Amino acid sequence: MLDAIIILLFIFALAGVGFDSVDLLPEPVRLQISNVEALRWLAAGFTSIIGLAIGLVAQTTYRRLEKRIRETPIETILTRAVGLVIGLLIANLMLAPIFLLPIPGEFSFLKPTLAIFGSVIFAFLGISLADTHGRTFLRLINPNSLETMLLAEGTLTPVAPKILDTSCIIDGRIEQLLGTGFIEGQILVPQFVLAELQQLADASNDQKRVRGRRGLDILGRIQEAFPERIVIHSADYDDIPTVDAKLVHLGQEINGTLLTNDYNLSKVANLQKVAILNVNDLAQAIRPIYLPGDTLDLKILKQGKEPAQGIGYLEDGTMVVVEEGREYVGTELRVVVTSALQTAAGRMIFAKPPSILAS
Incomplete structure (x- = not known):
């Protein structure tokens, strides 16, 4: 219902503008028009189409804005509102002396221009600061909150x-x-x-x-x-x-x-x-630590540098060198960790099959 109201408002508003715009024509031009009323309705119909397009854009923008506001946490809305108000107050305080300056008539347009430009800049700055320091704003508004009391006691770190x-x-x-x-x-x-x-x-x-x-x-x-x-x-x-x-x-x-x-x-x-x-x-x-004597299931993928070695890898990429593991290449077996070595390139684990270890 609200969507239809927004669109209809723009249609009727622009149609009214088009209907009355005929009166803005110069008097000689209007006298040459045989049917002024028909021209009024024609202009109203044309501008109502423009109003329909603008209304659709306004309705879509409104719905997007409404969705964005609903998804935004109330804390963010509150802190941005506070930042906006503070920014506008600072802008008015800083720009007020400008209106007392004697500016020549041909440059009088500078006063409202500076006022608008300064207000926009400081409002944007206030909202940006609120996004960055929103939690501090909330603690200033409600100094008796649980978070504030814990911070004051030193038991909570921001x-x-x-x-x-x-x-x-x-x-x-x-x-x-x-x-x-x-x-x-x-x-x-x-x-x-x-x-x-x-x-x-x-x-x-x-x-x-x-x-x-x-x-x-x-x-x-x-x-x-x-x-x-x-x-x-x-x-x-x-x-x-x-x-x-x-x-x-x-x-x-x-x-x-x-x-x-x-x-x-x-x-x-x-x-x-x-x-x-x-x-x-x-x-x-957070890589798992393997100590000598721990067992792990490992797939031997390739041969090692030494004739009898086999090489496998853990899920995190750690290389495991299996002594006497060459004959198990391509198979998965349980091995026993014998030692671990930390190098500049990473960690390396040495292991043996249980049967070799037992012998």
Whole structure:
């Protein structure tokens, strides 16, 4: 019903404009028209068609906006409203002295122009700050909340927002990490990271194009699965040339934590005192530990360097060297761990078949 009302309002409004627009014609032109009433209705019919098109666009926009508002958490709406009000107040306080300046008549249009431009800029700035520091706004509004009291007692540490970099999105493991619930807080995707993903997806190189499209697909899935946590951050720094430098600067600016699997970015960020969560470090830390005497089921895939050795791999890619395992190539058997070696290239496990160990 509301959709029909919106469309009809635009149709009748534009039809009325067309009907009365005939009166705006110069008097000599109207005197030459034999049937003014027919022209009125013709103009009304033409503008009503335009009103129908505008009404359909307005109705579609309204429904999209309504859906977006329903999906947005009430905390986000509240903090954005507070940020908008604060931005407009600051704009009015800063722009008020301009109206007291003696501006010549030919430049009088500058006053309303500056007022509108300043209000828009400060309103946008207020909303951006609210998205970044929304939790702080809520604690200011309700200082007696449980979270605030725990923070005051020192028994609760505020959760820093997490900033996703391009490599972490393309890697894809962040999707499973978010599903497990081990990562807390808001997940920020900077606008310049989105631009880099789009640039990769549009690249002429097939490999880069596949990586870019994979990253966009993964980002779309996690945004759909966690709409209340994934936020597209509008920050961009035109004076900073590289994406990695922009990520570090954003982390310093909002006191956030970088989520990445880029080794070099991790080192640079650590040097600049930006917190890092490296997905590769996490994967390394949760690998199962095998001690001498433990057994594991392993498929021998190929021969080793030594004549009697066989080589197999665990699910995480760890290489297992099986002594006297050459004759079992292509088969799966249970082996007993004899030792483990940590090298610069990764971890290596040595094992033997139980029959060889017993002898």
